[in-house]
Amino acid sequence: xxxxxxxxxxxxxxxxxxxxxxxxxxxxxxxxxxxxxxxxxxxxxxxxxxxxxxxxxxxxxxxxxxxxxxxxxxxxxxxxxxxxxxxxxxxxxxxxxxxxxxxxxxxxxxxxxxxxxxxxxxxxxxxxxxxxxxxxxxxxxxxxxxxx
Amino acid sequence: xxxxxxxxxxxxxxxxxxxxxxxxxxxxxxxxxxxxxxxxxxxxxxxxxxxxxxxxxxxxxxxxxxxxxxxxxxxxxxxxxxxxxxxxxxxxxxxxxxxxxxxxxxxxxxxxxxxxxxxxxxxxxxxxxxxxxxxxxxxxxxxxxxxxxxxxxxxxxxxxxxxxxxxxxxxxxxxxxxxxxxxxxxxxxxxxxxxxxxxxxxxxxxxxxxxxxxxxxxxxxxxxxxxxxxxxxxxxxxxxxxxxxxxxxxxxxxxxxxxxxxxxxxxxxxxxxxxxxxxxxxxxxxxxxxxxxxxxxxxxxxxxxxxxxxxxxxxxxxxxxxxxxxxxxxxxxxxxxxxxxxxxxxxxxxxxxxxxxxxxxxxxxxxxxxxxxxxxxxxxxxxxxxxxxxxxxxxxxxxxxxxxxxxxxxxxxxxxxxxxx
Numbered sequence: 293x294x295x296x297x298x299x300x301x302x303x304x305x306x307x308x309x310x311x312x313x314x315x316x317x318x319x320x321x322x323x324x325x326x327x328x329x330x331x332x333x334x335x336x337x338x339x340x341x342x343x344x345x346x347x348x349x350x351x352x353x354x355x356x357x358x359x360x361x362x363x364x365x366x367x368x369x370x371x372x373x374x375x376x377x378x379x380x381x382x383x384x385x386x387x388x389x390x391x392x393x394x395x396x397x398x399x400x401x402x403x404x405x406x407x408x409x410x411x412x413x414x415x416x417x418x419x420x421x422x423x424x425x426x427x428x429x430x431x432x433x434x435x436x437x438x439x440x
Numbered sequence: 441x442x443x444x445x446x447x448x449x450x451x452x453x454x455x456x457x458x459x460x461x462x463x464x465x466x467x468x469x470x471x472x473x474x475x476x477x478x479x480x481x482x483x484x485x486x487x488x489x490x491x492x493x494x495x496x497x498x499x500x501x502x503x504x505x506x507x508x509x510x511x512x513x514x515x516x517x518x519x520x521x522x523x524x525x526x527x528x529x530x531x532x533x534x535x536x537x538x539x540x541x542x543x544x545x546x547x548x549x550x551x552x553x554x555x556x557x558x559x560x561x562x563x564x565x566x567x568x569x570x571x572x573x574x575x576x577x578x579x580x581x582x583x584x585x586x587x588x589x590x591x592x593x594x595x596x597x598x599x600x601x602x603x604x605x606x607x608x609x610x611x612x613x614x615x616x617x618x619x620x621x622x623x624x625x626x627x628x629x630x631x632x633x634x635x636x637x638x639x640x641x642x643x644x645x646x647x648x649x650x651x652x653x654x655x656x657x658x659x660x661x662x663x664x665x666x667x668x669x670x671x672x673x674x675x676x677x678x679x680x681x682x683x684x685x686x687x688x689x690x691x692x693x694x695x696x697x698x699x700x701x702x703x704x705x706x707x708x709x710x711x712x713x714x715x716x717x718x719x720x721x722x723x724x725x726x727x728x729x730x731x732x733x734x735x736x737x738x739x740x741x742x743x744x745x746x747x748x749x750x751x752x753x754x755x756x757x758x759x760x761x762x763x764x765x766x767x768x769x770x771x772x773x774x775x776x777x778x779x780x781x782x783x784x785x786x787x788x789x790x791x792x793x794x795x796x797x798x799x800x801x802x803x804x805x806x807x808x809x810x811x812x813x814x815x816x817x818x819x820x821x822x823x824x825x826x827x828x829x830x831x832x833x834x835x836x837x838x839x840x841x842x843x844x845x846x847x848x849x850x851x852x853x854x855x856x857x858x859x860x861x
Contacts, residue, residue: 300811318727319723327802328807362811435807
């Protein structure tokens with residue numbers, strides 16, 4: 293395996309419907325960023341965006357992965373899942389729009405702010421989806437080379 | 441105090457230390473290593489929680505408290521014991537009896553901190569009513585929790601309630617009162633806290649929220665236990681209830697985890713204690729899980745201050761003693777709410793300055809170097825067995841991997857790696 297020492301990479305696996313472990317990946321990513329001494333505000337935004345993306349996989353997909361790539365210039369988070377996909381992305385990006393079930397709302401989820409929150413906290417954000425296949429989010433945070 | 445231990449209150453007695461692994465494993469910030477058969481504390485990472493002191497089987501970890509000789513320079517000496525003291529001598533001993541005996545040990549006056557605990561409880565309520573966000577608000581009582589937040593959870597510093605803990609406010613009040621009443625200069629008054637933990641020594645010598653502590657030093661409960669015990673007689677029932685001032689049941693309750701939130705009846709509150717649970721709850725706060733909680737009481741010692749490392753009595757017996765005292769003295773208000781409100785509005789209880797985040801540094805100041813170090817650390821971690829046995833002198837394999845990546849240890853320090861060769 294080619295290993296570029298100037299880039300850090302770790303992959304996390306998410307299981308759909310697993311509300312017990314939900315949130316653990318974003319917690320670990322937060323700890324990695326603390327260890328790297330990343331600026332506190334960037335950590336806060338990354339943690340929020342990653343958490344929302346992770347919860348979306350748990351709530352709506354069969355399974356997924358989160359790949360974190362960290363270089364001195366940016367943090368890139370790629371969240372890819374296998375699930376039903378998003379038929380209307382523009383609609384999904386509307387604040388308040390949610391396809392959460394009654395049970396999920398009872399647990400406190402489904403306010404419809406997940407994707408808008410990710411976009412708001414990220415420095416750049418891309419989303420692609422294929423019906424019956426799944427969704428891929430690419431979320432990027434810029435790092436100033438001297439650590440903010 | 442020598443330069444190295446200056447900002448801390450715990451040291452290893454190298455003559456007693458045999459280089460086992462107990463203190464190293466218990467340390468929540470992985471600050472301890474065992475090198476050349478002796479434990480060494482990295483004071484940059486030490487938060488003075490006292491876990492090492494607690495677990496050392498040979499009492500080789502010692503607290504640093506104010507030497508009694510230091511007190512002689514004060515013309516007027518006051519003892520300000522933590523209410524934990526009332527739980528240490530068995531039931532039923534009246535707090536007033538304990539204070540009376542303590543005074544005989546060479547103090548001009550002793551003061552019951554419990555009353556100020558009750559006043560601070562009332563001012564916490566004022567603060568929560570005045571400031572409806574952010575949430576949760578975190579208690580400022582435990583100096584180790586404050587340090588832990590500054591270092592491991594710096595983004596949460598702004599959640600700590602900007603109100604000084606009872607020991608400081610009692611000392612502030614006393615100094616003014618005694619100075620006026622007895623016509624003594626404030627600096628000639630020595631106010632000494634009798635403490636169940638070593639960490640308070642640090643918050644007194646190096647306060648985070650004011651230029652100078654209102655206290656002049658701290659002596660541990662262990663240090664005064666024997667002399668006090670010798671002079672105590674078991675109280676008769678009349679002594680329990682016969683006192684000039686009312687004894688605050690609410691205030692005495694502050695010595696147990698849950699004491700601070702007992703009087704916050706109309707607010708959603710949580711109390712947590714012990715090192716691991718405190719860290720877990722702070723992780724939850726960081727993730728936004730406790731936004732519905734208004735006040736979070738956090739104490740690093742198990743079951744609160746009665747579980748402090750410098751206490752004598754078993755903390756379960758101590759808890760029973762305190763509960764009994766609360767039953768006897770009741771949970772009704774003994775303070776004047778209007779007075780507290782006035783003092784609160786005058787900012788009598790407020791921090792002089794905010795708590796500053798002081799995060800542990802990352803692997804390196806330069807991100808590129810930090811990334812390289814992290815990759816190197818993971819590389820070494822893959823070569824280690826993951827047994828976390830401690831034989832290498834680091835608390836676990838991941839930490840040894842980091843030490844090796846930093847050039848502070850070698851792969852062959854691991855006994856499993858050596859065997860394979």
